Amino acid sequence: MRMQIPLAVCFVMGVVMLAQYFVPHAWSQELNRRVYDWMLLIGVFALVLGVASLVKLHWQRAARREGDWKYSVVALVALFGMTAVGVIEGHRQPAKQIVKSKVSEYSAEASYERNGLVVMLSAGNIAAKSILKGDRLRLPMADGSFSEGKIVEKPTDEASTEGAPPVVRVQVDKWRNGDPPAQGGAFTIRRPGLDIFLWLFANVQVPLDATMFSLLAFFIASAAFRAFRARNIEASLLLVSACVVILGLTPPFIHWWNSAFGAVDWLQWLTGFPSAAKDWVLETPNLAARRAIVLGVGLGALAQSFRIILGIERTYLGGSE
Amino acid sequence: MRSALRHTLRWAGFLVLFAGVWSGAVCHAQTVIESPDDTAVTEDDVQNDDSGKDLELEITFEEPVTGVVDGSSVKNVRAMDVPNDDSGKGLDVVWEYEGEPSESVVGFHILRRANEPGSTLEQITAEPLPPTARSYRDASAAPARRDPLFTREKAVSYIYAVQTAYEAGVANSLESAPVAARSNWFHTGRSWLLAAALLFCGTLIFLTHRSRRGDPPRIRRIDGLEAVEEAIGRSTEMGKPILYVAGIGSVQQMATIASINIFSHVIKTAGEYATRIAVPCYDPIVMQVMRTVGEQTYQNIGRPDVYDPDSIFFVTESQFAYAAAVDGIMVREKPAAIFLQGVFYAESLILAETGNSIGAIQIAGTDRDAQLPFFIAACDYTLIGEELFAASAYLSQDAPLLSAIRAQDIAKAVLMVLMIVGVVMALFGSPDLADIFKVEM
Known part of the structure; x- marks a missing residue:
């Protein structure tokens, strides 16, 4: 019973929502909107559970003085501090269009x-x-x-x-x-006065996010260094393609290339070659491979949807027993 | 019980196959009707046809009131419901202009009146439409929304005429037949999609039924999935935890569901080996689902006492804060095996490179083609696209699940054939195959 009821709910809702996609009638649109509202409601309740799990985890770690417990204290202070500021200043927040002291x-x-x-x-x-x-x-x-x-x-x-x-x-x-x-x-x-919530967001969260994002540049370099080692034919092809694309996107190189070959009459046909080669790599072999992957993903997702709707796939319920 | 289920499945398969074929036939019928040469549809055609409303709609279109009044060269004014909507797009008005090119037409105005006794035509276009215009969409003919249900009020039936504005004056055309905007019950622009989905579903049901009779399909070896056991074993031997990251997708996304399916197998093996697992979650709903899966799996393997619900915990819904938190867990706890399965965006390489730096065995998988190169560069094994969705079947070796992959391969083969046919047709100047199988999204 514990397995059959969720399977039945899944089947009914799966079929209804699948049919909904093919029915543009106003009632169908209304059903879609309501289901979306339910999802939002479930999300809100789930967020309460999520925050409770977060608080419990960090509280226990801080209380037991487990390793790196100080980070847990920071997490809890940040969580409760931001929540408190939001609640206290909440009544001032609906004016999101209002821009302070700058052009509106x-x-x-x-x-x-x-x-x-x-x-x-x-x-x-x-x-x-x-x-x-x-x-x-x-x-x-x-x-x-x-x-x-x-x-x-x-x-x-x-x-x-x-x-x-x-x-x-x-x-x-x-x-x-x-x-x-x-x-x-x-x-x-x-709006006069200091908006602490927005200040915290703009001066703490945004810079921290930007810091994490900026790490990506260094990680790309280290990953590229490993990936572009010419160990076999495939890796060598990857290396050559990468060089073509990188050089085709480097303005100083393109400028140098066009100047150098543009100056020689019988080599003028080579001007613009780096950009054209880069475009060809991106738009022909690369795009073909990406489309093949996207096609496979689409069919895989479709197959999984039907497996779940029809109750063939039960792993998400914790197994088939 | 099993026999009844088998019979039900068999019949469901046949029904779905039949529905798919029927739906394809409807698509074909519709293509024929919509072609410009097939305008002479009679009422008998409609009465004898089971495709119903779509054709009735066409009949409405094909009842023109033709003629020229007061020198107007506009004829055949027709008003029609905008198809495939909830009546919110209003009505389309189309007309033909058969005037001499020498006539100095300034433009056209659209006149409209309600289909009620005593109503008079009123101009609804503020500015004249250009002389080249032959159609006009009257969005104001859409019935108003009805709160709080957001359905629509009863639509008003309207009659239209087209006024030609000349430099010397104006001339009105004859009126169109009355028509009201209506909510449609089937999106004809998606007929081919429905046909394909039903055929695919029918094939899947048929193959599932066949696999239950003892014909399990075989699928190729997927290294990334073969390595799952190895990765968990390595963690067990080293006495280090497993880190499972389900990405930053919501539970509605198929890749997240696929990730949850893989998680079910991972946590089952981890539970059997009594290896600790940490699952930081981005989405609280995903967290809740994974907890349920974890709890059920531990019960299934008979070790509910080992299950720790706090091992699956919520972190944050902020993308880079989540990446920072997971990176922190990697650096502090140094897991021996890391699974990155699900939906990933810019944080994919940040996570994968950090995992690589601590020497963990990493198995990644995502349906985001833009992130796959990062995973391939930084992880030991990567499930590319569809392999992510095949993982559950592969790991369980369950015959019905494997048959879904065979259905997928059949669909892929059909698509490949269609692509080749399309390319050949395009090379020989035939109509574009993509236009024939056109789907409005």
Whole structure:
């Protein structure tokens, strides 16, 4: 029973979702959307289990002072610290479009109309809910400077003409650098205070990610060194192909080649050869091999799908017993 | 019970084969109907045909109201539902223009009215369509979405006319037949795909049934999978753990499921040898599934006491943070065997090179063709593409599973033949085979 119920669920859902792909009807699209929502819900609950597993693992390691337990402390502090900042600052976060102290994302297609201290802001992705009372509205002055005002009332969405970008009405307390023009294009909404969550993300997580990613360059070099040893015919072919592609992608070499052969009349036909050779390697033998792999992957995935739907493959349930 | 299952499978195989052939026939019928020379479809044709709605739709198209009014050279105005949608794309309007080239046509406007008594034609195009235009898609004819179900309201039936704008004035064409946008129950653009899938499924069921009667297929030796036992044995002998990395894919991805299948075999062997295994997970759902697999496998081998659920743990859903964590585990715990199986992106080489640097035996496998060169360069064995999906069958040597691989090979052979035929046809200037088997994704 423990095996049969999951197999039955798998079969029914597999067939239904397979059929769904061939049915463009509104009801079918609705079913697809609902299943996707369920998947998201399951994902959220699974995340709770995942975080619980992470905390348990590191807590035990730190409590027992196992080897490298200090890393576990760092992991726990980072996890709880970021969560705390996110929860505390969470109410300020829906304004993801708002760019602090720099030119707003609205600038490209934005416009405004000012009537005293009331300003109608218009932009493709603007919404009153993303602007908070207390945010600063910054409008450009004719001389290139800015005039800023503190938003003193809760912004409201205004009716806009069909096809035009949405409009939000805001009111500021005063203009701190004189009255800006009555209408204009770009505007900025700035949120005062330090956004710790974004600061941590931009100054801790992003650089750490970039550090890991940059290791790839060195790993490619070390892997290439091993892979390109001409031990047999296949490896030699690989080495030659790699040299052709590398040289064909190296601008100084291409420049030198074209200059050298371009200067000799009877060798001019060789100009452009490195790029052409590189293109040929990438687009002919390489692409053919990749397509063969992709074809095999497609058929393999299809076969596995049917094996699972039909209950032939049960390994993912822990075996066939 | 077994006999009933066998009979059911046999009949299911035949049914699916039949459905595949039938579906192919529908594709063929549709190709014939849609060709420009086959416009003279009669109502009798439709009534006697079992392919139903698609053809009825064609009948609607082929009831033109022709003629020229007030000097308009536009004739044969037809409105039709946009096929293969949930009615959200609206209606297509097509027309023919038979005016003299010397006529100074500025452009065309589309006029529309609801199919109700007393309604009048209204212009729905703000700017005139260019004089070369012969069709127009009216997205505004799509019925509105109905919240919260996101289905559609009942569609309004519309009648269209085309207004020709001359420099001297305008002239309206005759009206089209009324038509309403509709939700379609079958995506005709995917008929060939359905036919192929059903034929493949039928072949698979047939071969599975045959293998159960005692005709197990043999498949070629795959070095990467032969080395699984060796890698686990090496870990056992060295008293070091095994590291199993299931990639950064979600559980919906086939490569991740294939990885879970391989994991089932790895953890079974590791459990039999009582070798420690560490499984850092990127996706919490994958973690949960792998825990279930691990628990069930240890129960199956009769050693539930040895199973440690904490050996399968969640790390993070951030790509490079995950790579850093796994690299850290490799460097600190120095596993003797590392399995990199599943979906990998830029972190593939970071993981594989770190594993290589600690001297572990590495068996990798992924369906991402862009990452395969990295694995081939840095790992001892690599499962290339389809080998990843064949791994479960290969490791278990289960006849029904192996028969799926034979079905896969048959499909591959058919595709190869089609490719050769396509190349030959293209060389001799025949219609492109890809156009005949066209599939709208």
